[in-house]
Amino acid sequence: MENSLAHVAIIMDGNGRWAKKQGKVRTFGHYEGVKNVRRIAIHANERGVRYLTLYAFSTENWKRPKEEVGYLMSLPKIFFESYLKELMEKNIRVTMIGSLKEIPAEARKYFQGAIERTKENTGMVLCFALNYGSRREIVEAAKAYAAEVAAGKENELSEEEFSSYLQTAGMPDVDLLIRTSGEERISNFLLYQLAYSELIFDEKAWPEFDEDEFDKCLQEYERRNRRFGGLNA
Numbered sequence: 254m255e256n257s258l259a260h261v262a263i264i265m266d267g268n269g270r271w272a273k274k275q276g277k278v279r280t281f282g283h284y285e286g287v288k289n290v291r292r293i294a295i296h297a298n299e300r301g302v303r304y305l306t307l308y309a310f311s312t313e314n315w316k317r318p319k320e321e322v323g324y325l326m327s328l329p330k331i332f333f334e335s336y337l338k339e340l341m342e343k344n345i346r347v348t349m350i351g352s353l354k355e356i357p358a359e360a361r362k363y364f365q366g367a368i369e370r371t372k373e374n375t376g377m378v379l380c381f382a383l384n385y386g387s388r389r390e391i392v393e394a395a396k397a398y399a400a401e402v403a404a405g406k407e408n409e410l411s412e413e414e415f416s417s418y419l420q421t422a423g424m425p426d427v428d429l430l431i432r433t434s435g436e437e438r439i440s441n442f443l444l445y446q447l448a449y450s451e452l453i454f455d456e457k458a459w460p461e462f463d464e465d466e467f468d469k470c471l472q473e474y475e476r477r478n479r480r481f482g483g484l485n486a
């Protein structure tokens with residue numbers, strides 16, 4: 254791929270369904286999903302992606318059964334104890350959007366530790382959307398801006414300046430959004446940042462979405478962009 258992408262975002266859907274289909278419990282799917290986060294992050298970095306944002310835990314996930322939420326909260330420990338060393342070696346920087354506020358202290362600790370350890374890394378940014386909801390993000394941005402105006406800031410706001418009030422401030426707009434497991438919805442993810450994204454709804458469940466499938470998505474993105482370029486040349 255000659256022309257690498259600035260920002261790929263992925264909704265990692267289908268872990269539970271994938272596990273059930275094999276007669277396993279949903280948490281097995283989440284565990285396999287964690288391994289796939291590593292696989293795809295390493296691969297995207299190799300492909301020259303600059304920002305990879307992964308929707309790991311939405312504000313709606315709290316409505317799941319208690320045991321399942323409890324298991325999800327153990328995943329940061331599993332992920333970072335297994336893979337932080339490798340992320341460091343690959344010069345990957347870990348960040349997050351969303352809110353760690355309601356998250357149990359133990360899970361929060363692993364995330365904050367990883368963010369701190371990798372903050373000087375200059376390679377791909379691996380951004381986790383945790384306890385994230387886009388409408389909430391936009392409302393918070395509007396409130397922050399309104400507060401500055403109330404305090405005397407000049408009231409003239411461009412689309413570009415508004416994006417600096419979002420949690421993704423400093424990140425490029427999303428070029429490509431992938432949602433795994435066949436559902437064709439955005440589910441309150443990056444609504445402002447997706448304005449001009451290509452959208453790919455992939456049939457594979459997240460645990461089985463491998464390097465080849467990721468490359469197919471990049472090729473599809475290139476194909477659509479070539480056509481778009483042709484029409485506009």
Ligand code: V0D
Binds near residue numbers: 383
């Ligand atoms: C694996 C999506 C929740 C597929 C579902 C970084 C990928 C489950 C969290 C999480 C993961 C919970 C508390 C917290 C931060 C994150 C999570 C990872 C993977 C590994 F403070 N789900 N989840 N973390 N997956």
